[in-house]
Amino acid sequence: MLLYIVRRVAYAIPIALLVSLVCFMLVHIAPGDPIDSIVPPDTPKEAVEQVRREYGLDKPLPVQFAVWLSHVVQGDLGRSIASRRPIAGDLMLASGKTFVLAVTAATIGFSLGVALGSLAAFFQGTWIDRLCVGFAVAGVSVPHYWLGMVMVIIFSVLLAALPAMGAGPSDWVWDWVHIRFLILPAITLSVIPAGLITRTVRGTVIEILNQDFITTLRGKGIRRSGLLLHVVKNAAPTVLAVMGLQFGYLMGGSILVESVFSWPGTGMMLNNAIFRRDIPVIQGATLVLAMFFVLLNLIVDLVQTAIDPRMRRT
Amino acid sequence: MSGDILVRARDLSIEFVSPDATVQAVNGVDFDLAEKEALCILGESGSGKSVTLRSLLRLNPPKKTVMSGSLSVCGEDMLTISDAKLNSLRGRLVSMIFQEPMTALDPVFTIGRQIAETIIRHEGISRGEADRRALDLLELVQIPSAKRRLAAYPHELSGGLRQRAMIAIALSCRPKLLLADEPTTALDATVQIQVLLLLHKLQQELGMGIIFVTHDLGVAGEIADRIAVMYAGRFVEEGPVRDVMRQPMHPYTRGLLGATVHAGMRGKRLTTIPGAPPDLSDLPPGCAFAPRCSEATRSCTADVPALHKLGPERGARCVLVEDAA
Numbered sequence: 322m323l324l325y326i327v328r329r330v331a332y333a334i335p336i337a338l339l340v341s342l343v344c345f346m347l348v349h350i351a352p353g354d355p356i357d358s359i360v361p362p363d364t365p366k367e368a369v370e371q372v373r374r375e376y377g378l379d380k381p382l383p384v385q386f387a388v389w390l391s392h393v394v395q396g397d398l399g400r401s402i403a404s405r406r407p408i409a410g411d412l413m414l415a416s417g418k419t420f421v422l423a424v425t426a427a428t429i430g431f432s433l434g435v436a437l438g439s440l441a442a443f444f445q446g447t448w449i450d451r452l453c454v455g456f457a458v459a460g461v462s463v464p465h466y467w468l469g470m471v472m473v474i475i476f477s478v479l480l481a482a483l484p485a486m487g488a489g490p491s492d493w494v495w496d497w498v499h500i501r502f503l504i505l506p507a508i509t510l511s512v513i514p515a516g517l518i519t520r521t522v523r524g525t526v527i528e529i530l531n532q533d534f535i536t537t538l539r540g541k542g543i544r545r546s547g548l549l550l551h552v553v554k555n556a557a558p559t560v561l562a563v564m565g566l567q568f569g570y571l572m573g574g575s576i577l578v579e580s581v582f583s584w585p586g587t588g589m590m591l592n593n594a595i596f597r598r599d600i601p602v603i604q605g606a607t608l609v610l611a612m613f614f615v616l617l618n619l620i621v622d623l624v625q626t627a628i629d630p631r632m633r634r635t
Numbered sequence: 636m637s638g639d640i641l642v643r644a645r646d647l648s649i650e651f652v653s654p655d656a657t658v659q660a661v662n663g664v665d666f667d668l669a670e671k672e673a674l675c676i677l678g679e680s681g682s683g684k685s686v687t688l689r690s691l692l693r694l695n696p697p698k699k700t701v702m703s704g705s706l707s708v709c710g711e712d713m714l715t716i717s718d719a720k721l722n723s724l725r726g727r728l729v730s731m732i733f734q735e736p737m738t739a740l741d742p743v744f745t746i747g748r749q750i751a752e753t754i755i756r757h758e759g760i761s762r763g764e765a766d767r768r769a770l771d772l773l774e775l776v777q778i779p780s781a782k783r784r785l786a787a788y789p790h791e792l793s794g795g796l797r798q799r800a801m802i803a804i805a806l807s808c809r810p811k812l813l814l815a816d817e818p819t820t821a822l823d824a825t826v827q828i829q830v831l832l833l834l835h836k837l838q839q840e841l842g843m844g845i846i847f848v849t850h851d852l853g854v855a856g857e858i859a860d861r862i863a864v865m866y867a868g869r870f871v872e873e874g875p876v877r878d879v880m881r882q883p884m885h886p887y888t889r890g891l892l893g894a895t896v897h898a899g900m901r902g903k904r905l906t907t908i909p910g911a912p913p914d915l916s917d918l919p920p921g922c923a924f925a926p927r928c929s930e931a932t933r934s935c936t937a938d939v940p941a942l943h944k945l946g947p948e949r950g951a952r953c954v955l956v957e958d959a960a
Contacts, residue, residue, distance in 0.1 A: 532738060533733060533735060533738040533739045534738060534739055534740055534741045534742075536694055536733070536739070537731075537733060537739045537740065537741075537801075537804075538741070539694060539725065540692055540694055540725055540726065540730065540731045541725060541726035541730065541752070541753045541756065541804065542721075542722045542723060542724070542725035542726035542727060542753070542756055542757060543722075543726075543752065543753075543756055544722060544756070547752070547756065551741050551744070554741075554743050554744070555741070555742070555743055628743065629742075629743050630742075630743060630788040630790070630791075631742060631743075631788070631790050
């Protein structure tokens with residue numbers, strides 16, 4: 322098991338390197354000379370050349386990558402073109418906000434998904450099953466920015482019960498003043514993972530309930546509660562894999578929801594940066610989100626292996 | 636026969652009901668099993684033998700299964716038994732081993748855990764005590780380096796060892812009745828005979844009754860006291876194992892014997908039974924074997940032949956037997 326962990330962590334390193342290379346190349350893949358996005362178009366030639374040297378853009382690409390990577394490793398993601406502020410600090414703040422939103426949405430979505438999925442599986446073919454599946458299909462089909470707007474109209478405009486924008490008056494604290502701001506975006510964001518997890522759990526549990534060893538367990542006189550333990554342990558690896566991916570999407574893919582609710586997280590930061598063509602910010606934010614994905618996959622892999630002994634064979 | 640009656644089935648019928656069709660898997664089966672007795676139910680795929688066996692523990696899918704007639708197992712009426720009573724009977728007084736030891740064991744729990752779980756469930760002893768019992772059981776079923784195997788997962792064992800572990804689970808609470816659903820079919824020929832001999836030895840030592848389902852005549856001859864040959868959900872012939880093997884009365888039994896390699900076949904050609912078993916959702920009115928039978932007469936297709944008794948434990952459902960008697 323220990324060997325597997327070491328090996329799996331070692332695999333993550335080349336993946337991380339490749340991801341950072343892609344992020345680095347973003348600047349150069351974008352059409353035009355990257356220098357044009359830094360200096361105003363009417364700058365004199367000597368000034369442009371000076372900026373080019375300052376940014377190290379006169380050196381060959383591999384050298385530029387090495388320099389950039391050494392800065393990134395030290396936590397220096399460069400400065401934003403728009404605000405001239407260090408990106409790392411802003412990104413930290415925004416990631417914190419996104420993390421709060423993602424964790425809340427994941428908690429709601431995953432618990433709802435597991436509950437509805439298991440209900441549907443155990444009552445397969447009944448109206449309970451149909452209700453749960455109906456919810457799941459609706460959950461994955463409804464565009465969440467649309468749902469977000471509908472929620473704003475109902476709860477903020479008509480009922481005036483919850484705020485429609487922002488993340489509260491100060492830095493994040495778990496009190497009612499701030500949580501009020503979290504409710505609408507978190508619910509909106511939780512609907513897709515809730516639907517997906519419902520379907521995954523239902524499918525997995527039904528498959529397990531049809532397996533021979535369930536008959537063996539019934540034949541041993543194991544009660545329903547004992548049976549549940551076997552079902553959970555068998556279903557966990559599959560469900561966790563989907564959850565891990567979904568959590569990754571919540572961290573990175575909440576651009577639309579964060580924009581609808583003006584939630585000051587990485588999604589909104591990325592959105593603004595794209596509109597301003599603020600390439601260093603896009604680069605930094607993409608890198609952080611991608612690294613988060615790599616880390617998440619690593620964790621899911623390790624947890625799966627801990628649960629299912631068949632995966633320990635390498 | 637000796638001792639008390641463990642199983643008594645009278646006119647036992649089992650139907651599987653679904654919106655598309657009603658499948659008559661078992662159509663009026665009568666049998667008894669005494670303590671320490673070994674009965675073998677012989678038949679080809681789809682003859683209803685596994686369904687009959689599973690009904691003894693009510694392991695057929697509960698929503699679709701309709702049982703009728705009467706069936707008592709260890710003194711309990713299996714048609715009316717409560718879930719709680721059923722669950723305390725299962726694995727304690729009556730236990731079952733299955734055909735496919737790979738899929739019949741939970742892949743993510745160790746062998747030791749799956750044995751101990753049963754003991755804890757029925758005897759309420761501590762985990763440590765149950766683990767010790769599990770070790771004894773693995774030694775009882777002759778698993779080498781039992782201590783190490785306790786912590787093994789099913790995929791880490793060979794087919795033969797898995798089936799031995801399955802037997803250990805079944806024996807964990809010293810049942811009075813062991814049900815075996817083709818326990819050697821999925822194993823290599825050499826391993827088959829080992830497992831079979833082990834089962835036979837354990838049955839003698841522990842004094843269990845055993846009902847053994849198989850399509851393999853050789854297996855039946857090895858372990859059984861009595862044989863019941865099943866076709867299309869009915870027992871077409873039954874009797875002590877020697878009598879049935881030496882003097883098969885029913886054409887189907889003769890067909891089975893002629894299609895199998897066994898001691899009496901030296902120098903003879905193997906034959907086949909033409910055709911296929913009937914559709915259980917659409918049974919013919921008369922003898923279900925008549926369409927495949929070379930000796931069928933007009934009277935065969937009129938009514939289901941009655942059971943003709945040829946002795947206290949010997950009988951066959953065939954009109955030709957009546958003529959002979």
